[in-house]
Amino acid sequence: MKTSQIAAGAAFICSVVFLTALSAANAESEPSLRMPKPQRVKPCSKPQIKLEKLPALGPLxxxxxxxxxxxxxxxxxxxxxxxxxxxxxxxxxxxxxxxxEAPEPAVELSSAQALRVWDVTPSIPERLPEKMLRESRQIELPRIPRALLFIDGSDEQNLTAAKRLIRTLPDARVVLTSGSIAETSERLNRRIFFDQGSSLVRTFGIRQVPALLFNGETGPQCAEFPADEPELVLPYLRP
Incomplete structure (x- = not known):
């Protein structure tokens, strides 16, 4: 083998070794260029809890x-x-x-024997300051959308009075204070409501029936009237 060929081979080997060493040095100086070696995930180990049985503090x-x-x-x-x-x-x-069909009334009402008319006033707490009390008394109550007729559905005279009054007030809603809803609805041929827990009669201060909640000249009013004379309340109705 010629001397020139041996020298060329030796030079090639030296260049390869030099490039390998240079690449290794660059890899060590720039760790971001190297692919991270995957790490083996270790399973979570449950903590070892030692249960301690406490002694009884008294007889069991x-x-x-x-x-x-x-x-x-x-x-x-x-x-x-x-x-x-x-x-x-x-x-x-x-x-x-x-x-x-026939809820139990919370308040038993008697039959009205005479006409009694009163204004419906708002319930205002007396704990308010005097200035607010005076201002609240000057607030005009809104008109009610339709009249409410309170009757005892188990009383024949109340049913007759309701039929006579409905002719004048066809939009009035009939509210039972006692009696059967289905039977009264069939007798009057209209939808019937019931004063559950007597909450409405308590709110408006009704003590006897039949009674009518309506729009009067001075605002909402309520009237109790004899069952045989329902026309007594008509002059108080606002046209």
């Missing part, structure tokens, strides 16, 4: 009461076996149906 008594859930299941099982469950279910269903 065994629980002798029966399990409430098991006692309830056993009772229901016995009720279904002897038929009392079905009987009680039917009684409650009938009770709810009767309460919907």
């Amino acid at each position: 008594t065994e629980v002798i009461e029966p399990n409430i859930l098991e006692a309830f299941k056993n009772r229901m099982r016995r009720m279904k076996q002897d038929g009392s469950y079905d009987r009680r279910f039917a009684e409650n269903k009938n009770k709810i149906r009767r309460a919907l």
Whole structure:
């Protein structure tokens, strides 16, 4: 082999070694150019908790009461076996149906024997300052959209009075203070409402029926009138 070829081979080998060393040095100086070696994920280990049993602070008594859930299941099982469950279910269903058809009135109202008319006034707390009390008394109450006729649906005279008054006030709403909603609706041939809990009669101060809430000359008014003379309230109605 010629000397020139040997020298050329040696020079090539030296250049390769030099380039390899240079690339390694650059890789060490720029770590961002290197691909990170994937790390092996270690599973989370549960912390070792040592349970400590504390000593009793006093005498212990065994629980002798029966399990409430098991006692309830056993009772229901016995009720279904002897038929009392079905009987009680039917009684409650009938009770709810009767309460919907004829709710129980919270306040028993007597029949009106004479005409009584009064202005409906707002309920203002007396704790307000004197200035606010004077200003609130000067506020004019808004007109009610339609008259409310309060009657006892179980009283025949109240039903007759309602029929006579509805001819003059066809838009009036009939509100029962007692009686059957379905039967009164059929008798008067119109939709019937019920004063649940007697909240309306308490609010307007109604003590007897029939009574009418209407728009008077000075604002909303309420009147109690005899069932056989419903026309007594007509002169107070605002045209």
